[in-house]
Amino acid sequence: MTRRKADLLARASALSPLSAADLTILCDFLYSRTGMQFGESKRYYVDRRVADRMVENDLVRFADYFALLRATPSEAEQLINSFTINETYFYREEHQLACLSNSILPEIIRSKRPGDKVRIWSVPCSSGEEPYSIAIWLLENWGLVDAYNVEIVGSDIDTAIVAEALEANYSRRAVMRLPPELVERYFAPVQGGRIRLIDDLRESVTFTPCNITDTASVSRQGQFDVIFCRNLLIYFDASARVRCMQNLFNSLVPGGYMCLGHSESMARISERFITRRFPEAIVYQRPERV
Structure with missing residues (x-):
């Protein structure tokens, strides 16, 4: 693991989990863009990915990150990419x-x-x-x-x-x-x-x-x-x-x-x-x- 990645992981783990209201806002955003549903039952999965993106953008407040997310198509693309599940293999089914x-x-x-x-x-x-x-x-x-x-x-x-x-x-x-x-x-x-x-x-x-x-x-x-x-x-x-x-x-x-x-x-x-x-x-x- 590189030193920068270790630092990013440490900073991400230090961020507070999303509030219930922020989680709803973020999940509604993802649903409108992808059709995929997330919510309280997948909170850890959501919190971890949002924290990674906030650290990557040097932000500590979710409100600031969400403003960036709405205003920047490339950041929305990066966040969506982090939520997709890509597990497969050759000759599946x-x-x-x-x-x-x-x-x-x-x-x-x-x-x-x-x-x-x-x-x-x-x-x-x-x-x-x-x-x-x-x-x-x-x-x-x-x-x-x-x-x-x-x-x-x-x-x-x-x-x-x-x-x-x-x-x-x-x-x-x-x-x-x-x-x-x-x-x-x-x-x-x-x-x-x-x-x-x-x-x-x-x-x-x-x-x-x-x-x-x-x-x-x-x-x-x-x-x-x-x-x-x-x-x-x-x-x-x-x-x-x-x-x-x-x-x-x-x-x-x-x-x-x-x-x-x-x-x-x-x-x-x-x-x-x-x-x-x-x-x-x-x-x-x-x-x-x-």
């Missing part, structure tokens, strides 16, 4: 990847010709493991991958984590679910015992910042044939989930598919999707005609 190659893509290409574009969106993408997993899986398991112009996009509200995804530099833990031969084929060792995705794979995925609760931010991404939006809705309340699904519904081409996390369901969120039960997974489809 592998059954959905199998569903993509075995069931979803064969249906999609029925209305396409060789050379046509197939767009796949991974949001949130964290540090890139999920969209890169899609690229590796298709290379290994979809025989028609070279017959179509497959475009994979990864997006996240956390701009710092998007930068990490572009670097594609990982610990060995991130590839614990990958067969060893795939690690050897698609990664190269780098300093510190870490590994980096090979250039061809890094260049196969495009990364963009995106807030999926914000309609304008989502619409800038265009439309997709398949969207992977996994393990995000659990952080939203009912209203934010509905808003999110309205945005993602509009981001699917007619007939496009939505994959949610294993603990998530479209029930009580949106009736606009068709539930599809494939052998590998349950997914949700935008109807061909609305």
Whole structure:
């Protein structure tokens, strides 16, 4: 630990916890920007991150920090980045990847010709493991991958984590679910015992910042044939989930598919999707005609 970091941690721990009123103000701010809900039950999580940002800005009063937060978009971005959860790994929920190659893509290409574009969106993408997993899986398991112009996009509200995804530099833990031969084929060792995705794979995925609760931010991404939006809705309340699904519904081409996390369901969120039960997974489809 560097001396400066140790000093910052000591100063942050010395700050008083937020008052109940300040906690409410801060959580309302985060909710309006991200759709994520925080409150008294997550006070320690909130206090720690706000204290870190206050120390970083040489402030000791929350009122002064909140004024800075409201007036400075870059500080709001930094705070939001500190609240995002980016735990993932390669080949997470592998059954959905199998569903993509075995069931979803064969249906999609029925209305396409060789050379046509197939767009796949991974949001949130964290540090890139999920969209890169899609690229590796298709290379290994979809025989028609070279017959179509497959475009994979990864997006996240956390701009710092998007930068990490572009670097594609990982610990060995991130590839614990990958067969060893795939690690050897698609990664190269780098300093510190870490590994980096090979250039061809890094260049196969495009990364963009995106807030999926914000309609304008989502619409800038265009439309997709398949969207992977996994393990995000659990952080939203009912209203934010509905808003999110309205945005993602509009981001699917007619007939496009939505994959949610294993603990998530479209029930009580949106009736606009068709539930599809494939052998590998349950997914949700935008109807061909609305």
